[in-house]
Amino acid sequence: MKALVYTEPKTLHYRQEPVPVLPDGECLVRVEAVGICGSDMHAWLGHDERRPAPLILGHEAAGVVVEGPGVGRRVTVNPLATCGACRACVSGRNNLCPERQILSMAPRQGAFAEFIAIPADNLIEMPDGFSFEKACMAEPLACGWHGVRLGARALDLPLGQARCLVIGGGAIGLGAALALKAQGATDVTISEANPRRVPALSSAGDFTIAAPDAIAEEAPGLYDLVIDGVGFGATRATASRAARPGGVIVHIGLGDAAAGLDIRRMTLQEISFIGAYTYTPQDFRDTAAAIFDGRLGLLDWAESRSLADGASAFSDILDGRASAPKLILKP
Ligand SMILES: [Zn+2]
Ligand SMILES: [Zn+2]
Incomplete structure (x- = not known):
């Protein structure tokens, strides 16, 4: 698959990478839209020791399930994978799980790619016809x-x-x-x-x-x-x-x-x-519902670009040339 790979500070290569291996209970999602987050910028600048190169960044994704449970579903992706069994998870505060993993932090490759692997429970189905560009904003919102x-x-x-x-x-x-x-x-x-x-x-x-x-x-x-x-x-x-x-x-x-x-x-x-760090699963579902029914506005303030042009999107954000509060890449 094609992916945008962070190889060293301020360097991204759009190149061929292996499709993620699918563990049991996980879905392979074909990414249709993925936002660039401040934390991606931080990693790209070499300032995040939790995200050493080489790595596929990106965790704000929406797409279509192509393998695993629910093939064909159009989904937005909660990128936080947690154990579901610890004290934090049982109380609904999965964002505090000591085992938490997030897309774009090892061992999970990120979503600046054609495909991601993610647990089926992390997917929220979108209404028919709803745009992937708006759905992928569930994560930052x-x-x-x-x-x-x-x-x-x-x-x-x-x-x-x-x-x-x-x-x-x-x-x-x-x-x-x-x-x-x-x-x-x-x-x-x-x-x-x-x-x-x-x-x-x-x-x-x-x-x-x-x-x-x-x-x-x-x-x-x-x-x-x-x-x-x-x-x-x-x-x-x-x-x-x-x-x-x-x-x-x-x-x-x-x-x-x-x-x-x-x-x-x-x-x-x-x-x-x-x-406040990320969100609980309930917050994520509530946010997605609010996006789908319009309570968070039209969400027309993001700008979309091709994933192949991702490197220039990063430098435009760094240099203050991007006026949109969110840039979205499309594989
Ligand atoms: Zn983010
Ligand atoms: Zn846990």
């Missing part, structure tokens, strides 16, 4: 959905009354903003530094869009719920300042692991900090 659910649970008021700030208008941040609306929030501001992204953000939903400088000039403590969809020291500092006393910060981004949080303010003002 589920991260936001999960973060919003955790944040809403910790808030001392209903989401519908909460003033919400999302830091970062990439797919994670925009996904969180759309999930906020779908779960009942009405007042949602997105902070985004790249002006080229603003038109796509404005058309994706009913949000206030603000530059980070404008947020920095606001009085502290204006927001009940702050979602950091970037995860750098500077954005955590913004989150610490923007959250009101008794408010909640949800941290989804994995930018860096250094400073930024104002622990003293968070302690004195009882601000909750919640880490």
Whole structure:
């Protein structure tokens, strides 16, 4: 099969690779659309020791089952494979399973390829005629959905009354903003530094869009719920300042692991900090259902390219030439 293989930092080769071997209970899926994630960028830059080269990256996939249970089904793919038996899995928090595997991390090759192997339980069937490009966004949108659910649970008021700030208008941040609306929030501001992204953000939903400088000039403590969809020291500092006393910060981004949080303010003002990693199987199913019935909007803000042109898509994202919050590759 053809695949886009990460061979060394900042290098991708579109070349012939063996089709994955199919373990019992798994399906072979012909990939029709696969999104480029921030974590793929991170690995491609050589910054992820969990993803050493050579490796096929990519974990945001939709396609058609061609072998194994349910041949012919059109599906979106939950890329997290878990044991199903540990304490985390039994309680429904499979994302915390110590045995968890994700597509694009050894031993599982990723989805920038014609085919992937994935457990049958990880597949969610799409409605007839629904586009693969939109269906593959279930993965990044589920991260936001999960973060919003955790944040809403910790808030001392209903989401519908909460003033919400999302830091970062990439797919994670925009996904969180759309999930906020779908779960009942009405007042949602997105902070985004790249002006080229603003038109796509404005058309994706009913949000206030603000530059980070404008947020920095606001009085502290204006927001009940702050979602950091970037995860750098500077954005955590913004989150610490923007959250009101008794408010909640949800941290989804994995930018860096250094400073930024104002622990003293968070302690004195009882601000909750919640880490959010991926999604539970139920969050993934709920997100897919919300995508299929239109509760997350038209999802027309992604840009599609051919998998063969994947290398240039990566460099365009790195150089800020890609204005769409999500780039999708088609094998
Ligand atoms: Zn992703
Ligand atoms: Zn488990």
